[in-house]
Amino acid sequence: MKIAVLSFAHVHATRYIQLLRDRSDVELITTDPDAPPGDPTRGKALADELGVTYRAGYEEAFAERPRAVIVTSENTRHRQLVEQGAAAGAHVLCEKPIATTEDDARAMINACEQAGVSLMTAYPVRFHPAFAALRRTLAEGWLGSLLSVHGVNNSSAPGLDRPWFADPALAGGGAVIDHTVHIADLLDVLLDGEQPTQVYAVANTLLAQGGADEPKVESAGLLTLTYARGLVATIDCSWSHPSTHPTWGGLTLTCVGDRALAEFDAFPPLLDGYDTTQATSRWEHGTIDLDAAMLDSFLAAARTGQRAHPDGETGLRTLRTVLAAYESLRTGQPVATAA
Secondary structure: OEEEEEOOOOOOHHHHHHHHHOOOOOEEEEEOOOOOOOOOOOHHHHHHHHOOEEEOOHHHHHHOOOOEEEEOOOHHHHHHHHHHHHHOOOEEEEOOOOOOOHHHHHHHHHHHHHHOOOEEEOOHHHHOHHHHHHHHHHHOOOOOOEEEEEEEEEEOOHHHOOHHHHOHHHHOOOHHHHHHHHHHHHHHHHOOOOOOOEEEEEEEOOOOOOOOOOOOOOOEEEEEEEOOOOOEEEEEOOOOOOOOOOOOEEEEEEEEEOOOEEEEEOOOEEEEEEEOOOOEEEEEEOOOOHHHHHHHHHHHHHHHOOOOOOEHHHHHHHHHHHHHHHHHHHHOOOEEOOO
């Protein structure tokens, strides 16, 4: 099956390429025409380093009629590439957030529906077996009635390696749009799509990178989501890890019920110690490859023509939480959302 990776802008693009390159059932082509000239982390330079087929532009990639495409461009460029993919009859996996505006997200969903192709949003954490166990625990009543959920998705600032993450014209915002959506997706799964009735957000730029003349985006944020059932959820979506931290970041979820409490950690350490040669702590992953699990699901949907999950509607629901958070930041007040 022929797969095209469109753009290397997102930090996850390299990992997707590596996983697809090593599969015997995939013919991989790549393109990154928007790469800054001379950037060794983008464009043909990266493709050559990874040993994958490269095409000069999107039109050349689409001319090869891929069965599916993966969109890993800057956030505000998602719509154009998704619509092009749909028009070419390709199933689409779009990096999160699905878009930066509701109009763009809806247009992408409509384009894929009209073309009869799947639109999947890249939320790999929901494929974690421990999260599946958490969902079963809740569904089987072991936690009782869910009272509160506290989600944390922190990392170092992605703008250190990819400056566009700190450019609101390309990213749509900062830490709030970057990290809210993963937790919002897990809440979406646990609550069967139920949406918050109110969102309140606070944020600051204290950890922002760059000079005084560069655009500032929020680097630390905290959201409070209120649901009709009385449930309260919080999302810490900060870029609060230093660049020297031994891991890129982490994601945890604490669910408090009236009968029990459950804690989910997406990236638990397998080995924790100290490396004398590097004079740093040593940390090794002890989890499954979530990106690989997500790609398996996407490729299976592309082969069979079944609807991929999490779909575009999921991406839109999680985006609405983000947009409400930005409205709250603008007004300083809680923002009512659709029940």
